[in-house]
Amino acid sequence: MKNKKTFLFLLFTIIYSFSHAQMLEPVQWKFNAKKINDSIAELQMTAEIEKDWHLYAISHSNGIEIPISFEYAPDKNYELVGATTEPKPKEVYDDFFKSTSRYFEKKVTFKQQIRIKTNVPFSIKGNISGQVCIDGRCIALEKKISILIKGFENLSTVQEGAVSPVDTLVEAIENQNNGSEINSKQDGEIVLNTAPVADKVEEEESMISFLIMAFLGGLVGLLMPCVFPMIPMTVSFFMKSQKPKFDATIYGVSIVVIFVLIGVLLSLIFGPAMGNIISTHWIPNILFALIFIVFAISLFGYFEIALPSKWVNKSAKMEQSGGIIGIFFMALTLVLVSFSCTLPIAGAVALNSADGSFLKPILGMLAFSLGIAIPFTFFAYFPGLLKNMPRSGGWMTTLKVTLAFVELAFALKFLNVPDQTYHWGILDREVYLAFWIVLFAMLGFYLIGRIRFPHDDDMPVQRSWPRFMISIFVFAFVIYLVPGMFGAPLKAISGWLPPMETQDFNVSKIVREETKTAIIMLEEGEREEPRYADQLHHLPHGIQGYFDYYQALRVAQKEKKPVFVDFTGHGCVNCRNVETAVWIDSRVREKFARDFVVVALYVDDKVVTLKPEDYIVDNDGDTIKMLGKKNMFIQNNLYKENSQPCYFILDYDGSVLNGPIYYEMNVGNYLEFMEEGVKAFREKEKSRSR
Numbered sequence: 001m002k003n004k005k006t007f008l009f010l011l012f013t014i015i016y017s018f019s020h021a022q023m024l025e026p027v028q029w030k031f032n033a034k035k036i037n038d039s040i041a042e043l044q045m046t047a048e049i050e051k052d053w054h055l056y057a058i059s060h061s062n063g064i065e066i067p068i069s070f071e072y073a074p075d076k077n078y079e080l081v082g083a084t085t086e087p088k089p090k091e092v093y094d095d096f097f098k099s100t101s102r103y104f105e106k107k108v109t110f111k112q113q114i115r116i117k118t119n120v121p122f123s124i125k126g127n128i129s130g131q132v133c134i135d136g137r138c139i140a141l142e143k144k145i146s147i148l149i150k151g152f153e154n155l156s157t158v159q160e161g162a163v164s165p166v167d168t169l170v171e172a173i174e175n176q177n178n179g180s181e182i183n184s185k186q187d188g189e190i191v192l193n194t195a196p197v198a199d200k201v202e203e204e205e206s207m208i209s210f211l212i213m214a215f216l217g218g219l220v221g222l223l224m225p226c227v228f229p230m231i232p233m234t235v236s237f238f239m240k241s242q243k244p245k246f247d248a249t250i251y252g253v254s255i256v257v258i259f260v261l262i263g264v265l266l267s268l269i270f271g272p273a274m275g276n277i278i279s280t281h282w283i284p285n286i287l288f289a290l291i292f293i294v295f296a297i298s299l300f301g302y303f304e305i306a307l308p309s310k311w312v313n314k315s316a317k318m319e320q321s322g323g324i325i326g327i328f329f330m331a332l333t334l335v336l337v338s339f340s341c342t343l344p345i346a347g348a349v350a351l352n353s354a355d356g357s358f359l360k361p362i363l364g365m366l367a368f369s370l371g372i373a374i375p376f377t378f379f380a381y382f383p384g385l386l387k388n389m390p391r392s393g394g395w396m397t398t399l400k401v402t403l404a405f406v407e408l409a410f411a412l413k414f415l416n417v418p419d420q421t422y423h424w425g426i427l428d429r430e431v432y433l434a435f436w437i438v439l440f441a442m443l444g445f446y447l448i449g450r451i452r453f454p455h456d457d458d459m460p461v462q463r464s465w466p467r468f469m470i471s472i473f474v475f476a477f478v479i480y481l482v483p484g485m486f487g488a489p490l491k492a493i494s495g496w497l498p499p500m501e502t503q504d505f506n507v508s509k510i511v512r513e514e515t516k517t518a519i520i521m522l523e524e525g526e527r528e529e530p531r532y533a534d535q536l537h538h539l540p541h542g543i544q545g546y547f548d549y550y551q552a553l554r555v556a557q558k559e560k561k562p563v564f565v566d567f568t569g570h571g572c573v574n575c576r577n578v579e580t581a582v583w584i585d586s587r588v589r590e591k592f593a594r595d596f597v598v599v600a601l602y603v604d605d606k607v608v609t610l611k612p613e614d615y616i617v618d619n620d621g622d623t624i625k626m627l628g629k630k631n632m633f634i635q636n637n638l639y640k641e642n643s644q645p646c647y648f649i650l651d652y653d654g655s656v657l658n659g660p661i662y663y664e665m666n667v668g669n670y671l672e673f674m675e676e677g678v679k680a681f682r683e684k685e686k687s688r689s690r
Contacts (some may be wrong), residue, residue: 025642026050026139027132031147033124036113040081043112043124043147045070047104054103055132055141057089058110065101065573066604068130068141070112077122078149081113093209103133114149121150131569131604137643137662138572140603140632210360211367214349218371221342223399227372230334231379231389238380248380250324252373254331256366259346263365282418292411299404301397301454342372345403397455398447398467405443409436416498429503433484441478447471489580528555532627535608536600540579541589545598547627548614549634552599556652562681564596564674567635567646569604574663575645585667588674595678596649601631603644649677657681 032044049055060067070084087109089102114124126145131138221227234251238244298304335342349364379385412427412435419427445451448471484490487503531548539545546552549565556563568575582588592598605628616624616633624630635641639648641660648659658677664670 026053026134027055027141027143029128029143031145033147033149035151038152039116041078041114041116041149041152043114044109045112045128045145046107046109048107049105049132051106053132053134054101054105055108056130057102057104058084058086059089060102065103065133065138066129066131066140066569067102068110068128070110070126070128070145072112072124072126072145075122075124077118077120078114078116078124081115084110084112086110091207116149116152119152121148123148129604129606131572133573137645138569138574139643140569140628142629142632207360207363211363214364214367215371217345217349218368218373219375220371220399220403221345221368222372222375223396224342224345227334227342231376234330234334234376235379235383239383245381247327248377250327251331251380252377254328255335255373255376256369257328258332258335259365259369259372260362262346263362285414285418289411289414292407292414296404296407296411299400299407301400301456394456395464395467397453398464400455401446401453402443402470405439405446409439412436419498425502427498429498430485432498433481437478437481437485440474440481444471444474444478447474527559531611531614532608536602536605539598539600541584543583543589543592543598545592545600547600547602549599549601549631550614552597553650553652553654556597556650559597560685561595561597561652562657562677563650563652564592564598564677565648565650566598566600567603567631567641567644567648568600569602569644572604572644578645578663578665581665582667582670587671588667591671591674591678595674601634602628603632603635604628605631647673649674649681651681651684657684 026049028048030046030048032046034042034044036042047055056065056067058067058069072080086104089104092101092103124145124147128141128143128145130141132141133139222231235248238248238251241247346365346368349368379389412432416427416432418424442451446453447467480492481490484497490497527544528551530546531551533547536547545566546555552563552565566575583592606626608627610625610627610630614630616630618624618633619637624633632642635646638654639656639660643662646660646662647664649657651657657680658673661670661673664673
């Protein structure tokens, strides 16, 4: 009897462990409230992250993964002071998506200052949301904040509506239940068990790539018409000096110092909060786009962006001081005179460094200035090489105009960020591509001489073979873009384009809907209209599906089909990879259309509000009114999963027939998973019909 009980206990333990094995919690949170003075406290939210997992930073802004965000419930007892801050995140450049990821590993502490308005202890509530990923899968992160605040007895007044001490005792117990251990009060400070902030993150490859591009930008700036002709003039001046190499070195160093000082100024402007503002708000993105457009128009030659002439004249007079000071002002004169040509390039470097890092604008300007200063110094050391330099001419104007077209194309990237974030729907994929096609086609026509701008000469373009060869590549790029207007994926530049789901006119989708999928639907009768489809993107590749879990079960029961559940997210990179590589296969699409009712459950959606009849109540008795939170609750509680992508095949009663599978990129394995689910459903249907 004893052995039998032991066996049953072990069996129960194994079953329980297996049922909960897939419920991942790679991030553990600890909360702390530190007293700064008699009216200011600092909330400290420390995340302990499991090995190899990535928690995306507040300043993460590539539009794919979801950055972490903090929401605090309004309360009369306190007010926020500034925004939530974070340490410097790790930065990694993704060659495939052409974007930089910013995330934390191991441990990180976020801080938020608050101003206290009561001397009665109270509790701050809020919510943490974001995304944590590991190779092949991501998890939508949700965590409730509950932090006890006390130790402010010196405040002279008590705000109306303050929380009672009885409530704070309840909150203290809740904090303990949430894993935040409260220690003894020390010098008016509430101390929880938190570890120190993670060590300083080392410099990443993305920074190196940025510096290389900034240096190349300096070299391009050197080739501008207002800079390039000054090289032989400047070198000739130094050759007449008694110490030509020394003077040339001081000249080059002076150029670097001037641009680095500009970088320091930019760092003061683009402070730590700027990265988050750029990633979340439409105003700076619209502003940056307008700046690039103005730069482009200037490069076309319609007007010049010039500094006041008295600045240039005053700097030129200071050159007569002689010595190191005179050389410094000679360098300053070069910077001021070349302002109209180099500003668009230097501006591009500056705007791409505005991610909240204090050092990045400084280092960017350092690399940019080296691209300009080194050639001046180099030719002063080796003046004989001046004979091999190309002569000034129309090619410099061609370079300016080419850069103008590139800057207009780049301005669209800034416009795309708020368009996707705020669901404006202005720059859909084909609209974005249409602008690019027009811009680069015009560049091609310019290069072959069919379009001219104010500063162009009348030299026959046939004599310039490099210009002719470049035009071939430009037109080839335009031809590459054209199929994208009809739904081609354009994988080489997909990271620069809006999502495929924003494509209104997709020929392949239309063909599929009008042929195979439409025939299948006609055979089986019309389905219900998907709920919330007007607020969400359609499923990719013309796949028919739903966005509400219970509606999908109801339709599946009516049609006697299994349900293919896709737990996904707007910011799930691996979900998009599976859709691009696997779902596009005709065999997979046919199986979706013929054998399944498909439902895509976006767990990270923060926009769609549920209709009252679709509300559900969570385990705490709170009503869930948002679609994303409802989908996350279903995944976590009904299926003990919390990663994306995650795929199940269900019976229409909600029971699991097959799965889950996660980041599966092999089409054969995916089809096998689908077929096994269909077989299990048919067997269950037979047993029900008996």
